Amino acid sequence: MPVPRSAPLPDGALWPAKVICDVLHEHGFGQDVQIYLKRTRAIPRLSNSPAAERPLVPIHLESIEAERPFFVPNKITIVDDVLTMGRTSFACAEILRAICPDAEIRIFAMIRTQGLQEDIEKIVDPAIGTIIGYPCGKTHRDP
Numbered sequence: 001m002p003v004p005r006s007a008p009l010p011d012g013a014l015w016p017a018k019v020i021c022d023v024l025h026e027h028g029f030g031q032d033v034q035i036y037l038k039r040t041r042a043i044p045r046l047s048n049s050p051a052a053e054r055p056l057v058p059i060h061l062e063s064i065e066a067e068r069p070f071f072v073p074n075k076i077t078i079v080d081d082v083l084t085m086g087r088t089s090f091a092c093a094e095i096l097r098a099i100c101p102d103a104e105i106r107i108f109a110m111i112r113t114q115g116l117q118e119d120i121e122k123i124v125d126p127a128i129g130t131i132i133g134y135p136c137g138k139t140h141r142d143p
Contacts, residue, residue, distance in 0.1 A: 056137025
């Protein structure tokens, strides 16, 4: 399931997370691609926001709407194009947890970043971890 973009999508707009979902599915990953979540109002674009000004989880929760699935799957993979702090993906997981409480929810991101770094040691550096949400609306990726 693709993570919604930072604004409601006009018809024909590019949706990178959906493109990634479709390509993965075409290559045998996942049972199907479902769109349960949509952005109902625009929030500041994350890629243009300084770290201190990026929207917190409650802003995402208030601007994303869920459609209850007709069939509730046992496993849901949320797909994001770029994961920085994980706030958007974390909010999506929280929303899905409310409508699919028994589903195992995972997050997959094509690119993972922590911001600008002087030296990049590896281009391919897969990671498995947990995104932890805090009451203040911030998140932490572990590792």
